[in-house]
Amino acid sequence: MWDNRCKIAVSGVGFSKATRTAEKPLAAHALEAVKEAVEDSGLKMSDIDGLATYPELPATGHAEVDGISIVSVNCMMAMLKLPNLTWHIQTGSVNIGGAVQQAVNALLAGVCKYAVVWRAMHNPKGTYQNLPGAYANGALQFTGPYGFGGPGQGMAVAYTRWLEKNNQMREKMATLAVTQRKHTQKNPLAYFYGTPLTREDYLNSRMVAYPFCLYDCDIPVQGACAIVLTAADRARDLKPTPAYLAGYGQRLHFEVAGRIGSLSSYMAGGSSSAKLTWERSGFTPKDVDVAQIYDGFSASVIYGLESYGFCKEGEALDFIQDGRIELDGDLPLNTFGGSLGTGRIHGLWHIIEGALQASGRAGARQVKDAKVSFVGASAPIVQGTTFIFVNEPY
């Protein structure tokens, strides 16, 4: 087990009001979320001495403009003018989970006391995933000319392989979409709060990239969320009940850029990250009371459930049936609605919900007696990280 388990905790959390289009600049969303997370902790902004983010814009073919389409650490520093800042970073390899882990490491190293991590997501005008344009450069030269345009198609090809190799039916995914949308109705901050979804809606929905229909894809929004991380003994003195970090991991596998459709790369990515998390925390999948697993595309949940070890390869679509992922099921899943319910804010909301469930702060959607809370943030293949939060140190 990890010597540092339960030494760091998530304290406050904060959100901006996500909108479908970019009505306010992205920097305003990030600022709103950060302010709320700091207030939720009961801290003053001047207490914050660490900053971390992953500022990528996943929409291809759009400019990255700081404050408009991304919110970098520099942008946040300019807005906050923190008098006591001692540490900051922005990460590149494993999405927002990597930034959270760097903040954990900085707190453990004692180079800051209260770190804020945010993820801000922009919804650009026009088509979200633009194909390369007239020319296909880099890895795109082998995919762009064939009409592969974005991560959705990359994940869709792996999904057909999974379905046909395992003799499975895409219709079973309706259970995930419908159950998560049900959870969404208990999350007033979610984009699809107030908009229920039926099995028929799912089955009659238009195709985007087979096997993905509209409801297999999260909707792009403009929004941000943020968390405050601090040492466990400091967290206990703050306003909210802390969620203690029992262990974390990151994917340790990468295949050459531009290689798409490889199912084994999802499995190797997810299992390498989860293995670290199980070993560091001392838990196994059977110990988990509630799970958040990244669902930017629905199939990501399949790869997550299987590669993290919740079920065997080829079984995930059966595993999610019969009420198992309901709030009172054996493995309540994506209890905040997931990205399919909240809109596309990448993995930080999954991490936040994992922490809220562990600390008993999930309100109407709180899972009873949730002690061990698992998070798979981002798709296992390229950007995957995993976390376990617990309600008390052990």
Place this chain on the structure above:
Amino acid sequence: MSDWSKVTRPIPVPNEWTKPFWESAKNNVLALQRCQECKHFQHPPYATCVNCMSIDLKFEPVKSKGKIYAYTIMYHTGDKRFASAVPYASIIVELDEAPGALMAGNLLDAIYTEAKVGRRVEVVFQPLNDDFTLPQFRLAKD
């Protein structure tokens, strides 16, 4: 059958690793990068052999038959220049001679519902302009 006649495809921009692939394709030869030490074929091309870390890599012709490894049927396209072809099959092919090397393509000369994992395909060459020819796929006759 998907109508590709109105589709303007993005033109590949070769780099130092990938140039021989496109030069061969222009001559209707499918050549993949092969490690001269461990004999592993790889695609997309890379700076090193991802199997044994050798940097002794050359492009060698491969037999143009293989199987559909994975596919998607595109109904919604980000690039409107592909919109006239929907629904169309974008496929990933594993060649018999290059296990583990995955090539993207479209399934040509067949209705998109013919795309299935495991189905036999063969390479056909589709000229893009005077300088570039795309390796593409159709269902194999055998």
